[in-house]
Amino acid sequence: MDYIVCFDIGGTFIKFGLLDRNGKMIFKDKAMTPKSNLQKSLPEFLVKRVKLLQNDFQIVGIGISSCGLINHERGEVLFSNNLPGYSGMKLAEILFNQLQLPVSVENDVKSACLGEMWKGAIQGKRNVVFLTLGTGIGSTIVIDGKIVNGSHHLAGELGHTVIVSEGRPCGCGRKGCYERYAATSALVNDFIEEKKKHGEVVERISGEEIFKLVTEEDPIALSVYKKFIRFISIGLTNVVHLLNPEAIIIGGGITEHADQFIQDINIELKKEIMPIYNQGNIVYPSHLGNDAGLYGACYILLKKLNKLQV
Ligand SMILES: [Zn+2]
Known part of the structure; x- marks a missing residue:
């Protein structure tokens, strides 16, 4: 049997897994991303893992899902703002030179999307x-089964489309970007602000904890949550009208065990979109969660090898 070693390289963790050519995950694990001397320590880490697995398995390739801006054709990291020393790393070349195995590298959000399409929430679409909702919003567009990359691998940045004119300042330098209203961080900040107005100091709270307060009908949590759903839906209405997708998948920690959240977005979205676009539920939660990137990395590598069985 052929096996693929997959890595999901993030700012905090490197997740890795062994998958067979049918996309069955044999095992998975994770380790802290090396922080010092990344240009040497990261390839060393990856090569060591692969070599250990080669003792017991017939490895036919390496699939990498990675944070940052990636040139997937060259397997190169174009830019990363959360891992010093990572920008410019020729990952595929370095690994090929040391292991003589085919390597694919793709951005983590794009990989996760392909993973969900292959083994997760939206098979067959x-x-x-x-x-993905988190500190910001990561996003990817797939049309006719292909990732839309744009002319310089930059397409699909929904998070930096403006939904409020002269709105909240964004890290990108503009004002009113979607992610300043619809990312998990916006929900958390709004809740803390609203509590402050009511004379209560909340130092830290997670999106999941706010969702719990919503189910307990906490009035401040409820009002902030309703605004959050509204903002998410405004952005998604633009997506529906622009691209007419079969499905919109929402991932990120906040969507785990949050069926009501996804349902509330679907309800609000249906109120917003033109009736002709209303073909049943459009929004789905991620099914693979944190593993989506590993499945997607495997899919991309198998596709590269023409070994995809679907
Ligand atoms: Zn922005």
Whole structure:
């Protein structure tokens, strides 16, 4: 049997897994991303893992899902703002030179989207938009089964489309970007602000904890949550009208065990979109959660090898 070693390289953790050519995950694990001397320590880490697995398994390739801006054709990291020393790393070349195995490298949000399309929430669908809600919003567009890359691998940045004119300042330098209203961080900040107005100091709270307060009908949590759903839906209405996708998948920690949240977005979205676009539920939660990137990395590598069995 052929096996693929997959890595999901993030700012905090490197997740890795062994998958067979049918996309069955044999095992998975994670380690802290090396912080010092990344240019040497990261390839060393990856090569060591692969070599250990080669003792017991027939490895036919390496699939990498990575944070940052990636040139997937060259397997190169174009830019990363959360891992010093990572920008410019020729990952595929370095690994190929040391292991003589085919390597694929793709951005983590794009990988996760393909993973969900292959083994997760939306199998069989070909027109999909994928979003992850977190500190910001990551997003990817798939049309006719293919990732939309744009002319310089920059397409699909839904998070930096403006939904409020002269709105909240964004890290990108503009004002009123979607992610300043619809990312998990916006929900958390709004809740803390609203509590402050009511004379209560909340130092830290997670999106999941706010969702719990919503189910307990906490009035401040409820009002902030309703605004959050509204903002998410305004952005998604633009997506629906622009691209007419079969599905929009929402990932990120906040969507785990949050069926009501996804349902509330679907309800609000249906109120917003033109009736002709209303073909049943459009928004789905991620099914693979944190593993989506590993499945997607495997899919991309198998596709590269023409070994995809679907
Ligand atoms: Zn922005």
